[in-house]
Amino acid sequence: MGIQAIIVALVLVLMLVALMREALRPGLVLFSAVVALLCAGIITPEDAIKGFSNKGMITVALLYLVSEGVRKSGILERIVYRVLPKENVSVTRAGLRFYPIVSVISAFFNNTPVVVIFAPMIKNWARKVHLPPTKFLIPLSYATVIGGICTLIGTTTNLVLHGMLLQEYKYEAENVAEGAEEGILMRFGIDGMHMFELSRVGIVIAIVGLIYLIFFSRYLLPNNRRSEEESEEMSLAPGMVRHEVMLGNRFPGLGKTLREFDFYRRYGAHVRAISRGGNILEGDYTNVRMTHDDTLIVDAPEDFKKNWSESKVFWMINRVGDYEPPMGSRKRFFALALLLMMIIGATVGELPIVTDHFHFIKLDMFFFACLTTIIMAWTHMFSVKKYTKYLSWDVLITIACAFAISAAMTKSGFADLVGGYIISLTDSVQGSRWAIYIILAALFVITNLFTELITNNAAAALAFPLALSVAENLGVNPMPFVVCVCFAASSAFSTPIGYQTNLIVQGVGGYRFTDFVKVGLPMNLIVFILSVFLIPLVYGL
Numbered sequence: 001m002g003i004q005a006i007i008v009a010l011v012l013v014l015m016l017v018a019l020m021r022e023a024l025r026p027g028l029v030l031f032s033a034v035v036a037l038l039c040a041g042i043i044t045p046e047d048a049i050k051g052f053s054n055k056g057m058i059t060v061a062l063l064y065l066v067s068e069g070v071r072k073s074g075i076l077e078r079i080v081y082r083v084l085p086k087e088n089v090s091v092t093r094a095g096l097r098f099y100p101i102v103s104v105i106s107a108f109f110n111n112t113p114v115v116v117i118f119a120p121m122i123k124n125w126a127r128k129v130h131l132p133p134t135k136f137l138i139p140l141s142y143a144t145v146i147g148g149i150c151t152l153i154g155t156t157t158n159l160v161l162h163g164m165l166l167q168e169y170k171y172e173a174e175n176v177a178e179g180a181e182e183g184i185l186m187r188f189g190i191d192g193m194h195m196f197e198l199s200r201v202g203i204v205i206a207i208v209g210l211i212y213l214i215f216f217s218r219y220l221l222p223n224n225r226r227s228e229e230e231s232e233e234m235s236l237a238p239g240m241v242r243h244e245v246m247l248g249n250r251f252p253g254l255g256k257t258l259r260e261f262d263f264y265r266r267y268g269a270h271v272r273a274i275s276r277g278g279n280i281l282e283g284d285y286t287n288v289r290m291t292h293d294d295t296l297i298v299d300a301p302e303d304f305k306k307n308w309s310e311s312k313v314f315w316m317i318n319r320v321g322d323y324e325p326p327m328g329s330r331k332r333f334f335a336l337a338l339l340l341m342m343i344i345g346a347t348v349g350e351l352p353i354v355t356d357h358f359h360f361i362k363l364d365m366f367f368f369a370c371l372t373t374i375i376m377a378w379t380h381m382f383s384v385k386k387y388t389k390y391l392s393w394d395v396l397i398t399i400a401c402a403f404a405i406s407a408a409m410t411k412s413g414f415a416d417l418v419g420g421y422i423i424s425l426t427d428s429v430q431g432s433r434w435a436i437y438i439i440l441a442a443l444f445v446i447t448n449l450f451t452e453l454i455t456n457n458a459a460a461a462l463a464f465p466l467a468l469s470v471a472e473n474l475g476v477n478p479m480p481f482v483v484c485v486c487f488a489a490s491s492a493f494s495t496p497i498g499y500q501t502n503l504i505v506q507g508v509g510g511y512r513f514t515d516f517v518k519v520g521l522p523m524n525l526i527v528f529i530l531s532v533f534l535i536p537l538v539y540g541l
Helices: 005-021 026-039 045-053 057-072 074-083 091-106 111-128 137-148 156-177 199-215 224-235 263-267 304-308 329-348 351-357 365-380 393-411 412-424 435-455 457-474 479-490 500-507 513-539
Strands: 241-247 270-276 294-301 316-317
Touching: 005 026, 005 365, 005 393, 005 412, 005 435, 026 393, 026 500, 045 057, 045 393, 057 074, 057 111, 057 156, 057 329, 057 365, 057 393, 074 091, 074 111, 074 329, 091 111, 091 137, 091 199, 111 137, 111 156, 137 199, 137 270, 137 500, 137 513, 156 393, 156 479, 199 479, 199 513, 241 304, 263 270, 263 294, 263 304, 294 304, 294 412, 304 316, 329 365, 393 412, 412 435, 412 457, 435 457, 435 500, 435 513, 457 479, 479 513
Parallel strands: none
Antiparallel strands: 241 294, 241 316, 270 294
């Protein structure tokens, strides 16, 4: 192992430790790693900032604005209200009607706002029909995840890997122009992923996953937690409305106690309790330091929702009875029409007949995301004065830095070293048809462990160069390995920290860590088995 590979390995280990200990926000942790690699001379300044201009990263930013426009239209709530059964209700029947709809929506919509919108709706609907909300909220999160893996825009992870493919293809093309040999992506003509590239395997995974969630997960899910019952029993003063607010990464009181941070002075609401890890904290909760995993139970005047519903310092979990559609019917359907235009346009724009006639412009997802965002802005589908609030800057910085870290892994030879080790696992079955399954399984497990412990986007960034290195060493099509990384990086089911939507439903439903382990491990196993065995059949090698 060369000195550069050793430095990269050391930086990656320190980065992983910092991410797991939450020493800083993920974006700053990855940026620190980029600076360290820059100081070591492993990457150039151009490598360090290349991710900030990547089409995949910018597309993610644009889709945050598109998601906000659709969210504010209220069209998603209307769809779900019509779907939820009102009589003869059972857990299985409700799941059969609801989870497939959620998966379809999340295939074309950012997962986090879907869960933020639907979690309180499901919780209050379940109470009205006398069913435990805890039977529905973890499956809600999982349904959005397996729906998101089916399309290019279903999750930021897919767009990150798409952007990495584009960047690597461009890099190979530049090298060929200078007289170098064709790289692995140019050899197989892979310059990114199209809208439904992942659907061929993703839809099968989604169907099997939904069957598990609808018919089997109920037996592993708990009944209502004591913490939820306690929050309902708290007395409510006249003229006040009770809300649950989940603290966001921008909340200024993180790391402070309620005695140090005057929540009432800032937001006009009284904090009645703090819920952490699914349990109401007992004793003097005002001396507890708040974290971004906490949910506050607050009593507030009626204008609290109006004043703070668009805040990004916390997510408001509103009562169904408080909901009022924010837009008229024309704008609701206009938002839906714009979303369909973006999806259909990006899909059709990749067809050969279209690319031949419009060779002067690339009608891809980036183009239609730009067009949709601008139309929404000029028609005031989202607040144009506050549009920067809707961008998750930490996620965007994480993604941009991930490109530089991936480049360092490739340049230093670290990726080839690990890729060679993965291939060496098949030495005993060399030439056997089982070799490729072992390699895919190893790649899936490595990526999935990363995504359960850190963030899905960082996990994808670490695994991408490994996927390319394995394909290069074998001399085969790299797309099956990249697809494997897509599924593994999004399959964060076994812990609440692996995916933002898991944290949201943990706060709303009062789940414990062990609840995610019990229900999530079978989901991980389903995605693992189907990915490893279907990818070679569908994509070939």
